[in-house]
Amino acid sequence: MSLKPNVSKTDHAQGNLDADLVIVEYGDYQCPYCGAAYPVLKELMKEFGSQIKFVFRNFPLSEMHQYARPAALAAEAANLQGKFWEMHDAIYENQQYLNEDFLLKLAKKLSLDIPQFKADIENPKLTEKIDADFQSGIVSGVNGTPSFFVNGNKFNGGAEDLVQLLNENAE
Template sequence: MSTLKPIVSEIDHIQGNKSASIEIVEFGDYQCPYCGDAYPIVKEIEEAFGDQIQFVFRHFPLQEAHEFAFKAALAAEAAGMQGKFWEMHDALYENQYRLANDLFDELAETLGLDLEKFTADVNSDEARDKVENDFESGVRSGVNGTPSFYVNGTKFDGGATDLYQMLKESAE
């Protein structure tokens, strides 16, 4: 049984109720088609369960397979430094079909970010360290592909649809 290492803390990107009874951590890659498919389902889970869940996203860019995955993760981190991590997270998945180097600045502009700061932050050690630490956490937690979900610290064996089904059944 794989467990989440390290546990969720204030350095994570957390959405939802911090005192929720269900904590879902996704290790994802912005260029992974399976993560792209899981994205609307995760949104649905968040809507359906509201305050009962806390959702955490950790980066797991598969650089060998996806040339823009690492850059996309850096763009999300840079947006996060301006308080817009989740907005960039959503925009990257919603525009996954056109991921390319010029997309990141375009999304930053759309989100109203300070572009000079965004460019500097994308290239910062802070952004790179966060993405690398998330990836390392995935390796230590037994992630072997994306998306990988952990529910209350334990690896969930299945995809987003299975996760939604399990949550619905346990809520009944």
């Protein structure tokens, strides 16, 4: 399966934005497997960040994880204040405490403008962005989280396998 649509300016990206190697993760903030992949990906970016453009797309499995969508909304709201990755990381680093009150605590910790943050969470545009990410996952063949794509192709493996792939390429 290949990635649809291709990575664009509307995506959240970090690392080397001009890199030839583009890794896309479809993730759910409450998914334990995504939580386990997070430190591995963090390490990967520390080591290979200059060679990778890393993209995160929302894939909240709301039926299983009641806080997946609120967390995605919190990250998107933080994005409007320029702190998407800070919120993304804070959620994964504190995944076991996840609930709506805790998301607000994180927003305060990140020094976000709270009235603005609360207003933005209600913004239908953010719901549209999450739904668009989710839809793109469905058409790209994502059936669980985390799911990875490397240069537009579905990667059949987890975060550890990505590290192995990059180590092999580096040698």
